[in-house]
Amino acid sequence: MEFDEAVLTRRSVHEYSDEPVDDDTIAAVFDQVRYSPSSYNLQPWEFLVLTEDPNRERLKEVAYGQEHVTDAPVAVAVLGNTDPSAHAEAVAEDQLRKG
Template structure:
């Protein structure tokens, strides 16, 4: 698809066809996700991809029993590494090798800054990793839809239960989001129906000064509906 078609036609889908996603398709999607931007290019994201029925049942048990976790052939647990320095050596070596940094002294200065971030309180490191990791989630949904694979981002889950259920180091990783993936059912209302309301550009964009619009009414021609 053209990029504009991808972003304008993508929907959050709850109804999936009874068709598996092969490993090659999944890896191809994540091959594009890996190009997502991140703070200092530190790429703090990790993805636990659940394809086995029993594992998606386990995930559903910590996701408030939401049906599409198991209806979809794939569910992804999106994790953010809370240690900014985790991949810093490889990233900064690459910067030096490719001329983004002029020398080792400059590399050391950047590393000092990253080490300072790693020493911040946990809450600040959680915010840091969520900011970068959600960029990759957006790329995941668009890359999937470009292959005809529907997704649904999910914030409804018990984070403490999730890390315990899947033996994830909660000191190191922040559960950021869940994403279901699969080919949409041909009767999926999320895809077939008219797109839900989106706020107009002139209401969400503020040039040079912030003056939010107090909008409580939907346009008359747009059906009143929750966002997707």
């Protein structure tokens, strides 16, 4: 399945491959994710990609022990900026540069 198709037909799934996900695949996913819209196009988030077992175990501890956090070869924590205006100036400058 191509990534675009996966996004358009997404479902909550808790059956994962045992195969690791290579860095190129992760980069391709986030190439698409960066186009997600947000208020004023500020994208007040960061993504923490966890590929190592110990890091996913630590996430599981704060994710109420959800098994699928460690069952998957990759977990992504989405971190929201509580002050989205913190980088508004840089976004506005970029928009002005692009006309």
